[in-house]
Amino acid sequence: MAKSNRNFKNSFITVNPSFFTHLLSVSPFYSPKKNPKIPHHCSSSNFVLLFFSSLFILCTFLGICFLTFSPNSSTECSELWPLSTFPSISVTSLSSVLKHNSGSREYDVTVPLPPRGLASNLNLSAEEEDFWKQPDGMGFQPCLRFSLEYRKASSGIAKQKRKFLVVVVSGGLNQQRNQIVDAVVIARILDAALVVPVLQVNRIWGDESEFSDIFDVEHFKKTLQADVRIVSSLPSTHLVPKQSIENQIPCHVSPMWIRARFFRRLNEEGLLILKGLDSKLSRNLPLDLQKLRCKVAFHALRLASPIQDLGNQMARRMWIEGPYIAIHLRLEKDVWVRTGCLTGLGIEYDKIIAMDRESNPDFLTDKLNMTQSARRLAGLCPLSAQEVARFLKALGVSRNARMYIAGGEPFGGNNAIQPLIQEFPNIITKHMLTREGELTPYMNRPSILAAIDYIVSLSSNVFLPSHGGNMGRAMQGHRAYVGHRKYVKPNKRMMLPLFEDTSISEEEFRKNIQKLHKYSKGQPELRTKKMDRDVLAYPVPECMCKR
Numbered sequence: 001m002a003k004s005n006r007n008f009k010n011s012f013i014t015v016n017p018s019f020f021t022h023l024l025s026v027s028p029f030y031s032p033k034k035n036p037k038i039p040h041h042c043s044s045s046n047f048v049l050l051f052f053s054s055l056f057i058l059c060t061f062l063g064i065c066f067l068t069f070s071p072n073s074s075t076e077c078s079e080l081w082p083l084s085t086f087p088s089i090s091v092t093s094l095s096s097v098l099k100h101n102s103g104s105r106e107y108d109v110t111v112p113l114p115p116r117g118l119a120s121n122l123n124l125s126a127e128e129e130d131f132w133k134q135p136d137g138m139g140f141q142p143c144l145r146f147s148l149e150y151r152k153a154s155s156g157i158a159k160q161k162r163k164f165l166v167v168v169v170s171g172g173l174n175q176q177r178n179q180i181v182d183a184v185v186i187a188r189i190l191d192a193a194l195v196v197p198v199l200q201v202n203r204i205w206g207d208e209s210e211f212s213d214i215f216d217v218e219h220f221k222k223t224l225q226a227d228v229r230i231v232s233s234l235p236s237t238h239l240v241p242k243q244s245i246e247n248q249i250p251c252h253v254s255p256m257w258i259r260a261r262f263f264r265r266l267n268e269e270g271l272l273i274l275k276g277l278d279s280k281l282s283r284n285l286p287l288d289l290q291k292l293r294c295k296v297a298f299h300a301l302r303l304a305s306p307i308q309d310l311g312n313q314m315a316r317r318m319w320i321e322g323p324y325i326a327i328h329l330r331l332e333k334d335v336w337v338r339t340g341c342l343t344g345l346g347i348e349y350d351k352i353i354a355m356d357r358e359s360n361p362d363f364l365t366d367k368l369n370m371t372q373s374a375r376r377l378a379g380l381c382p383l384s385a386q387e388v389a390r391f392l393k394a395l396g397v398s399r400n401a402r403m404y405i406a407g408g409e410p411f412g413g414n415n416a417i418q419p420l421i422q423e424f425p426n427i428i429t430k431h432m433l434t435r436e437g438e439l440t441p442y443m444n445r446p447s448i449l450a451a452i453d454y455i456v457s458l459s460s461n462v463f464l465p466s467h468g469g470n471m472g473r474a475m476q477g478h479r480a481y482v483g484h485r486k487y488v489k490p491n492k493r494m495m496l497p498l499f500e501d502t503s504i505s506e507e508e509f510r511k512n513i514q515k516l517h518k519y520s521k522g523q524p525e526l527r528t529k530k531m532d533r534d535v536l537a538y539p540v541p542e543c544m545c546k547r
Contacts, residue, residue, distance in 0.1 A: 109142075109299050110308070111482045112459035113315060116323040127396025127514070132323060132461060137484035140524050143545035144295055150288040151226075156191070160229050163192040163266050164238055168245070168275040170200040173214070173450040174470030175278060181296045181536065182281040184228055185289050186274070189255045190266055193229040196220070199447075200275075207446050214447055216302045223300040227292055238271045247275040252282045255289065283534050287542060290535045294543035297474075297536050298481050303451050307442075311455025314433045319459055324402040324428075325392075326460035328453075328475070329417065330382035330467035331410035339467075341381035342372050345412045353411075377500075379492035382467035385410075386419035387499060391490060392464075393423060394513035402426045404433075404460060406453035406471070408446060430456070462486045473537035480524055481539050491516045 115134050118124065124132075165187045169179035180197050187194035196211050211217065221230045246262075253261075258281075266272045285293070303311070318324050336343050336353045337360065343349045375381055383391065392401075403424055410416035421427050430452055431439065442448040450471070457463055457475060463485070465472035472489075479485035494516050498509055527538035535542050 109482065110302060112479075112485065113319045115461050115485065116319055118323055124398075125396060128398055131396045132486075134461070134486050135484045135524075137480075138524055139546040140480075140484070140540050140544040141547055142294075142298075142481055142539075142543065144291045144543060146288050146291060154226050157188060158226055158229050160191060160193040161235075162270055163190070164195055164231070164234055164271050165190060165192040165266075166195045166198065166234070166271070166273040167277060168198045168200050168273070169277065170202070170275075171278065172202070172470070173447040173454070174474045176214075176447065177297065177301055177474065178279075178470060178536070179277040180301060181293050182277050183274070184224060184230075184296045184300075185281060185285070185292055186258055186277075187228045188289065188292060189258050190263055190272070192266060192272070193231055195234055196230060196232050202446070206444070209445050209447050212304065213445070214304060214307065214451060216304050216308075219302045220300050223302075224296065227295070234271070245273045245275050249274070249276065249280045251279050253280060254282050255285065284531050285535075290542040293535055294481070294539055298478060298539075298543075303455070307448055307451050308455065310434075310438060311452045313438075314430065314452060315456045315459040317433055318402070318404055318428065318456060322402060323461040324404055325397070325462045325464060326404045326406055326457035327388065328406045328457065328463075328465045328467075328469075328471050329385065329388070329410065329420075330407060330465070330469060331385070331412070331416050332408040333411040335382060335467070336411055339375070339381050340370075340372060341375055343411060343416075344384045344386070345416060349412055377493075377496055379496065381492075383490060383492065384419070385417045388464075388466050389420045389423040390499070390509075391495070391513065394510040395488070395517065396514075397424070399424060400426060402428065404456055405429050406457050408449070458482075458485075460485075462488060464488045464490070466490070473534055477534075477537040477539050481544065484524065488517065 118129075118132055165183070167179070167183035167186075169176045169183070171179070176199060183197055184194060196217060199209060199211055199214075201208050217232070224230055262272055302308070333353070333356070337356045340357065343353060370378065370380075401424060403420075403426060405417070405427060414421075417427070430449065433456075439449070439452075442452075454471070454475070458478060463475050463479060464487075465475070476487050476489070479487050495513060498504060498512055504512075524540040524544070525538055526540055527533045527535055527542065
């Protein structure tokens with residue numbers, strides 16, 4: 001720094017005076033010779049003009065030199081993207097990025113295609129216009145400004161070569177993403193280097209994809225290089241034949257608990273292997289760690305190029321035809337087994353689910369003592385295709401609306417989604433959208449197929465989940481983070497009694513549904529209103545701030 005300051009001073013000392021003379025000569029007020037016809041007071045006036053114009057040019061030159069040689073200054077909320085950048089994204093490229101300055105580094109985030117406008121010749125009702133209208137975002141924009149204390153600690157943590165954390169993650173794509181995010185945060189808490197996470201073979205789908213098959217490893221390392229050191233494999237000095245795997249971690253543990261439990265052991269052994277991280281780390285972390293979670297989820301975990309490119313192509317094919325709704329239908333067989341709900345497809349189908357549930361009792365996930373009817377009324381079951389269709393009609397969606405159906409193969413095949421197709425015939429799936437052979441390499445890779453669904457859903461005008469879950473939460477937060485794209489969350493607990501009430505008219509049903517979802521328009525909801533909310537679903541205010 002001192003050297004650069006000396007050079008800065010010397011640059012002024014060695015400037016040739018003729019340089020200023022040249023600048024002065026191009027001034028409109030400069031006159032090399034006195035005009036004898038001009039009165040003396042006019043000459044004095046010219047002299048004053050000459051003096052101030054020269055002073056102006058000199059100040060301008062000094063200002064340019066200062067801006068050229070001085071470091072960039074930071075502001076309180078300097079790491080922002082203007083919302084105005086989103087509509088300018090090229091239609092031909094879904095992988096446009098928003099540059100995010102952080103000191104001397106840059107890291108990017110994949111953004112969706114801009115919301116596709118409605119055709120001007122459509123005679124839309126007020127309800128239809130309101131459904132397609134995008135939220136304004138209330139001025140919230142991404143803002144990941146880490147504290148000075150965090151940045152000071154980063155220099156040592158990012159160079160860690162003695163302590164290593166290995167994490168084994170499980171589940172589907174979005175469950176894996178959540179655990180990878182927490183793995184990075186735990187490595188930061190323990191001042192350890194993180195080995196690229198190991199993806200456990202999914203016992204339901206048999207997906208054998210590795211981290212590098214789904215995510216861009218080098219981008220993952222580069223984006224987080226100032227936060228945590230990430231390595232592809234353990235060094236030979238840390239390979240041990242029998243290393244215990246820690247999987248007995250209670251839910252929602254704090255950073256203090258993590259350090260108290262593992263810090264000393266990690267210092268002594270130099271290696272810690274964790275498994276089963278799902279929902280184990282607290283959702284109420286210190287501010288810097290919350291920002292780190294957003295940085296990992298929205299910036300570092302970029303999909304591998306082949307997946308991203310295919311997803312981009314499919315999103316463009318949907319987008320170019322006009323606005324569309326993405327619906328995550330949770331009608332897969334494992335969802336019915338896990339939720340303990342009736343399929344609505346008949347006794348034969350329900351018997352199949354019951355048998356699977358009995359043979360795998362650990363699959364049932366929540367409130368085991370509730371009856372199937374009580375579970376449904378409590379909002380613990382996915383909406384059926386018929387219920388989704390009725391819900392969309394009540395919100396004012398027209399019959400010719402285009403819909404992209406995300407999710408795996410529905411249990412019951414076409415029979416399961418036929419009620420939705422009858423009401424909305426413009427139903428499109430990834431298998432219909434791709435060309436011959438494009439999905440062939442990924443047919444036995446459910447996580448990659450889910451990643452493609454994710455990309456196409458992110459660019460939709462409206463996203464609607466038929467059930468909660470990791471995909472719905474991930475889409476909610478990501479759509480907020482990249483421009484507050486509309487997200488409609490069905491209020492199942494309040495509206496299911498309306499579905500059950502046969503005495504209510506369709507008009508009354510419609511008014512009640514619209515009233516229940518009046519404020520479900522994708523507007524930012526503060527996570528601090530309910531502290532148990534996940535920052536990845538509710539990035540305001542920790543990861544987003546008002547300009």
